Amino acid sequence: MNVFTRTIAAAALLGLMVTPASAQSFNAGAGGTYGQVQLRSGFEPDPHNVTLNAGGSYDAAQLREECRGYIATRASFTLRYRAGELPLYIAAVSDADTTLVVRAPNGQWYCDDDSAGNLNPIVSWEHPASGRYQIWVGRFGAQNETAPAVLHISEIGGPEQQASGEQPDFSLDPAYGAVDLQAGFTPDPHTKDIAAGGTIDASSLGGNCVGWVARAPDYRVNWTAGSGANPLIFSVQSDADTTLVINDAQGNWVCDDDGGNEGLNPAISFSNPVSGQYDVWVGTFTQGDLQDSTLSVSELYSH
Numbered sequence: 001m002n003v004f005t006r007t008i009a010a011a012a013l014l015g016l017m018v019t020p021a022s023a024q025s026f027n028a029g030a031g032g033t034y035g036q037v038q039l040r041s042g043f044e045p046d047p048h049n050v051t052l053n054a055g056g057s058y059d060a061a062q063l064r065e066e067c068r069g070y071i072a073t074r075a076s077f078t079l080r081y082r083a084g085e086l087p088l089y090i091a092a093v094s095d096a097d098t099t100l101v102v103r104a105p106n107g108q109w110y111c112d113d114d115s116a117g118n119l120n121p122i123v124s125w126e127h128p129a130s131g132r133y134q135i136w137v138g139r140f141g142a143q144n145e146t147a148p149a150v151l152h153i154s155e156i157g158g159p160e161q162q163a164s165g166e167q168p169d170f171s172l173d174p175a176y177g178a179v180d181l182q183a184g185f186t187p188d189p190h191t192k193d194i195a196a197g198g199t200i201d202a203s204s205l206g207g208n209c210v211g212w213v214a215r216a217p218d219y220r221v222n223w224t225a226g227s228g229a230n231p232l233i234f235s236v237q238s239d240a241d242t243t244l245v246i247n248d249a250q251g252n253w254v255c256d257d258d259g260g261n262e263g264l265n266p267a268i269s270f271s272n273p274v275s276g277q278y279d280v281w282v283g284t285f286t287q288g289d290l291q292d293s294t295l296s297v298s299e300l301y302s303h
Helices: none
Strands: 036-040 048-054 077-082 088-093 098-103 109-112 122-125 131-139 147-154 178-182 190-196 219-224 232-237 242-247 253-256 267-270 276-284 291-298
Touching: 036 048, 048 131, 048 276, 088 098, 088 131, 098 122, 109 122, 131 147, 178 190, 190 276, 232 242, 232 276, 242 267, 253 267, 276 291
Parallel strands: 036 077, 178 219
Antiparallel strands: 048 147, 077 131, 088 122, 088 147, 098 109, 098 131, 190 291, 219 276, 232 267, 232 291, 242 253, 242 276
16 A cells, blocks of 8 residues: 655644634534544554535635635534554545645644645644544635545545545445435335446455455445434345445445345444445455345345
């Protein structure tokens, strides 16, 4: 893996927190719109990725002259981090021109525009502090316009490995489309026919991920949670030996091989599914060998 070698000089980025009069609606303390996570040095899987929308109405230059782009008045994401001996990298990947604004645990502001290449930003610390990192992903020159982006939190480096296609990339459009589902949906299950398989080794994601999958997601479920206690269950039916890879609404990679109820079929159940985007890949055990399969999404049972 190519380790991202370019870091941001801390001395050039340090700045005192300011609260201009025009920023009365700007809330630096509120939790991230797209959630929060607690990570300890050495966390796995690395990177921790979060799908979100970049941009907003607030000119980041009001926080510090060096900051660029338009951001939301509330942080995109909140990282609570316990530091160790490793560096910390926070980056964003998007087809749009994105920017990054981070408020570190000591209240200082760190900003970047294009240091990760391809108009993507990155901020890094060789000796990060423990505490709360408030993160905004902005858009350059586009006020009140948003664009899909992936927030990348790592102790290894920047996001070139995703860009190189060595791992599944959930910033890409799904091959078989997307669906909006909310708790209590009918008919249950919701099904989609998918040609399982691909050329990317899912084991590169770590954990119990196995099989060969496509680079782009096969399917995307935009989920709205309810007040009930029903799970959200993804399962696959196929005559072939299939695997299942999901990037959930909190940016976690979740995988299964034979956890379904029939034969060699996989299933993944989220007992308390949060609202957000679930990107799904169906894999096989032979590289490039596409097999007919049916993905099922249910609150009631798995196949």
